Amino acid sequence: MNDSFVDRRRFLKVAAATAAVALLPAGLPARAADAVKLTEDDPTAKALGYVANAGKVDATKEAAFKKGSTCGNCMLYQAAQDKGGFAPCAAFPGKTVSKAGWCRAWAAKPA
Numbered sequence: 001m002n003d004s005f006v007d008r009r010r011f012l013k014v015a016a017a018t019a020a021v022a023l024l025p026a027g028l029p030a031r032a033a034d035a036v037k038l039t040e041d042d043p044t045a046k047a048l049g050y051v052a053n054a055g056k057v058d059a060t061k062e063a064a065f066k067k068g069s070t071c072g073n074c075m076l077y078q079a080a081q082d083k084g085g086f087a088p089c090a091a092f093p094g095k096t097v098s099k100a101g102w103c104r105a106w107a108a109k110p111a
Contacts, residue, residue, distance in 0.1 A: 037098075038052075044092060049064075053101065054070045054071075074105075075109045
């Protein structure tokens with residue numbers, strides 16, 4: 001068999017598998033009812049400086065913090081799934097975060 005034919009076939013298989021994996025999270029959205037509330041003790045939460053109440057952020061220690069920024073106005077917060085002030089966040093898969101919280105992954109929602 002021609003080497004370029006084998007390479008092309010392998011490329012197409014890898015590309016198809018990659019596309020399927022990339023689409024998987026979109027097909028299985030996190031649901032707030034199934035997720036666990038993120039705690040500040042969680043290792044990922046600590047790594048990203050998550051706090052459940054943005055009002056407790058020490059701006060002198062968190063250079064990335066902007067006054068008024070909260071999970072509720074972050075583009076990673078899945079507001080459509082908010083249940084009682086908690087919703088899934090793309091930075092913390094399988095967990096819900098407090099709408100009043102904040103972390104270093106905060107990104108302003110597009111205007």
